[in-house]
Amino acid sequence: xxxxxxxxxxxxxxxxxxxxxxxxxxxxxxxxxxxxxxxxxxxxxxxxxxxxxxxxxxxxxxxxxxxxxxxxxxxxxxxxxxxxxxxxxxxxxxxxxxxxxxxxxxxxxxxxxxxxxxxxxxxxxxxxxxxxxxxxxxxxxxxx
Amino acid sequence: xxxxxxxxxxxxxxxxxxxxxxxxxxxxxxxxxxxxxxxxxxxxxxxxxxxxxxxxxxxxxxxxxxxxxxxxxxxxxxxxxxxxxxxxxxxxxxxxxxxxxxxxxxxxxxxxxxxxxxxxxxxxxxxxxxxxxxxxxxxxxxxxxxxxxxxxxxxxxxxxxxxxxxxxxxxxxxxxxxxxxxxxxxxxxxxxxxxxxxxxxxxxxxxxxxxxxxxxxxxxxxxxxxxxxxxxxxxxxxxxxxxxxxxxxxxxxxxxxxxxxxxxxxxxxxxxxxxxxxxxxxxxxxxxxxxxxxxxxxxxxxxxxxxxxxxxxxxxxxxxxxxxxxxxxxxxxxxxxxxxxxxxxxxxxxxxxxxxxxxxxxxxxxxxxxxxxxxxxxxxxxxxxxxxxxxxxxxxxxxxxxxxxxxxxxxxxxxxxxxxxxxxxxxxxxxxxx
Ligand SMILES: [Zn+2]
Numbered sequence: 250x251x252x253x254x255x256x257x258x259x260x261x262x263x264x265x266x267x268x269x270x271x272x273x274x275x276x277x278x279x280x281x282x283x284x285x286x287x288x289x290x291x292x293x294x295x296x297x298x299x300x301x302x303x304x305x306x307x308x309x310x311x312x313x314x315x316x317x318x319x320x321x322x323x324x325x326x327x328x329x330x331x332x333x334x335x336x337x338x339x340x341x342x343x344x345x346x347x348x349x350x351x352x353x354x355x356x357x358x359x360x361x362x363x364x365x366x367x368x369x370x371x372x373x374x375x376x377x378x379x380x381x382x383x384x385x386x387x388x389x390x391x392x393x
Numbered sequence: 394x395x396x397x398x399x400x401x402x403x404x405x406x407x408x409x410x411x412x413x414x415x416x417x418x419x420x421x422x423x424x425x426x427x428x429x430x431x432x433x434x435x436x437x438x439x440x441x442x443x444x445x446x447x448x449x450x451x452x453x454x455x456x457x458x459x460x461x462x463x464x465x466x467x468x469x470x471x472x473x474x475x476x477x478x479x480x481x482x483x484x485x486x487x488x489x490x491x492x493x494x495x496x497x498x499x500x501x502x503x504x505x506x507x508x509x510x511x512x513x514x515x516x517x518x519x520x521x522x523x524x525x526x527x528x529x530x531x532x533x534x535x536x537x538x539x540x541x542x543x544x545x546x547x548x549x550x551x552x553x554x555x556x557x558x559x560x561x562x563x564x565x566x567x568x569x570x571x572x573x574x575x576x577x578x579x580x581x582x583x584x585x586x587x588x589x590x591x592x593x594x595x596x597x598x599x600x601x602x603x604x605x606x607x608x609x610x611x612x613x614x615x616x617x618x619x620x621x622x623x624x625x626x627x628x629x630x631x632x633x634x635x636x637x638x639x640x641x642x643x644x645x646x647x648x649x650x651x652x653x654x655x656x657x658x659x660x661x662x663x664x665x666x667x668x669x670x671x672x673x674x675x676x677x678x679x680x681x682x683x684x685x686x687x688x689x690x691x692x693x694x695x696x697x698x699x700x701x702x703x704x705x706x707x708x709x710x711x712x713x714x715x716x717x718x719x720x721x722x723x724x725x726x727x728x729x730x731x732x733x734x735x736x737x738x739x740x741x742x743x744x745x746x747x748x749x750x751x752x753x754x755x756x757x758x759x760x761x762x763x764x765x766x767x768x769x770x771x772x773x774x775x776x777x778x779x780x781x782x783x784x785x786x787x788x789x790x791x792x793x794x795x796x797x798x799x800x801x802x803x804x805x806x807x808x809x810x811x812x813x814x815x816x817x818x819x820x821x822x823x824x825x826x827x
Contacts, residue, residue, distance in 0.1 A: 255777075257775075257777030259770055259775050259782075259805070259807060260807065261806055261807050261810070287779050288779075289779045289782065289783060291804060292782065292804075292805050292806075293779075294777050294778075294779055294782070296777060310772075313807075313808060313809045314807070315770055315771075315772050315775045315807055315808055316772070316775075317772070317775050317776075317777055319777055348778055349778070366777075366778075
């Protein structure tokens, strides 16, 4: 199973930095599937799921951004109350730690997707699978 | 292993070396007294005459000179040689106030070149080498100083000066540069640009030695440069007042040899003006023993160092000064505590998550001085977990506090955002209104 590669960037909290990231990717023809910004005062971290993470990583690096690639899980959230709780609770009961999570919706997908960074991705995949939570493949994310 | 440029002088037994220094000290004192109204006046005020100087220890009877004397006697009031004998001037632009002018007789240029010829030989350079001089040419002493020194040993000199970094790297490859002389901060910039050009200094060039100075740099920076490029990085020392760059470490890298036949050095306690023992920190004081246009008597450069007068493993008997800890002019006083930028550098360069470029900002908020240290985060140091970045910031702050004894705010910034320098790096911006 190839994991989904998330691209993370270190950015200073200055005007125009996020726009520069978006422009760099769009000039290279790379599409952003999901994006979240975590801020900590004067700096922040942008996390993104891209349709072509390898290319995105390369162009950002060439443009002198501090960038890293991380394996993440993308899971489908049930469209019912408690959908998020079920996922997080399952992981917690099996002592898988969630470093962070963020959700996104797309026009094509039926349901909201949740991106998760966990400390044990193989175990997370297994325990969520046992609960019949649908885990998106790399190809599915690319095709959204 | 490298040889000696002038084995007779460089390995002279201490007793003979001291006798030579004593003779030359007596001569220079007599010379300035006879040729410079400035010194005659100073000696008179101090109640000393040339005849009072009989031994090396008598140097302590002589009055001190300082940079302010050169400024007050601008342009050539402290010169001892007539204009007809002066063959060159260099001028240092004072960051505050008037510039200072230094001058050289033909013999002074020879002595200067000779000093560097010994130094360059002591790091293993010879006529087979190609020396790229990346110091500024012109009024600054760095460029021409190294140029003459390298030519004297018969090396091929590539006089590139500062700037035009990509071209520097191309020439380094095309002409097979084996040694480069520039400021350590400029070399860090060259390393960065080479990487961007896809050139590995280690694999794609013949560079084997770097001669870095004109600004204080730490052992941690040396380690970084040597590990990244595979070269040997040597410290060079000298200021325009005593001619320019004059001395380097030898291949043993345990201190900078100061040629005792040319200069008499003292390391003094800045409070009492008494000599400190070998191994203790003090202020470096120079008396030129073989310089004629502008001889200097007990000149207080304002650099802090440690002296080692034991003969070196390399066989040279001339005393060594340890890495310059900082110039008293560069010292910051923050909340009453002395801070040298070089201390900050040594802390930062030991932390792998911190990039090669950094700066210090000092502000006053209300009655309180605030020091902020801005560092570039390396890709290796980047974690996309905010908590890890906060922890890193805390760690840097804690290590700075451990060394400096004052709290510093730490800013993590993106690579490439701190200004790069071609010459002396401007590491400190002091926004306090005095
Ligand atoms: Zn030595």
